[in-house]
Amino acid sequence: xxxxxxxxxxxxxxxxxxxxxxxxxxxxxxxxxxxxxxxxxxxxxxxxxxxxxxxxxxxxxxxxxxxxxxxxxxxxxxxxxxxxxxxxxxxxxxxxxxxxxxxxxxxxxxxxxxxxxxxxxxxxxxxxxxxxxxxxxxxxxxxxxxxx
Numbered sequence: 617x618x619x620x621x622x623x624x625x626x627x628x629x630x631x632x633x634x635x636x637x638x639x640x641x642x643x644x645x646x647x648x649x650x651x652x653x654x655x656x657x658x659x660x661x662x663x664x665x666x667x668x669x670x671x672x673x674x675x676x677x678x679x680x681x682x683x684x685x686x687x688x689x690x691x692x693x694x695x696x697x698x699x700x701x702x703x704x705x706x707x708x709x710x711x712x713x714x715x716x717x718x719x720x721x722x723x724x725x726x727x728x729x730x731x732x733x734x735x736x737x738x739x740x741x742x743x744x745x746x747x748x749x750x751x752x753x754x755x756x757x758x759x760x761x762x763x764x
Contacts, residue, residue: 692728695728695732696728696732698732699732699733699735699736700732700736702733702736704740704744707733707736707737707740708737710733711733711734711737714733
């Protein structure tokens, strides 16, 4: 089979220069559209948050305390998610590293992180015990079938 000859403008990478320009320009335009939409949404949310903050202030909720509380709760959720992603064979290692690196482990948030790791360790142990019990049950069943 003979190779087809490409026009000189397609020799570099197999695409036409005009196609490349068009794709690039469309991509840039889409990103600009996305950025404008994000900016508009951010401004709308900022206005909404100011209204909510004013409503909270009116009923005695201190905005700065609420923001700190929100940040702490968000951090706890992130820690729990990270602990849940820890591989079973790394749980003790991660727990030890957190303790050794100090500081953080002595804070309420650090304690929460260790508790999340501990909870994941307990969940993993329960899963392994149930898996072991299921395996033993299957083996017992197969053994009793082969005797009969």
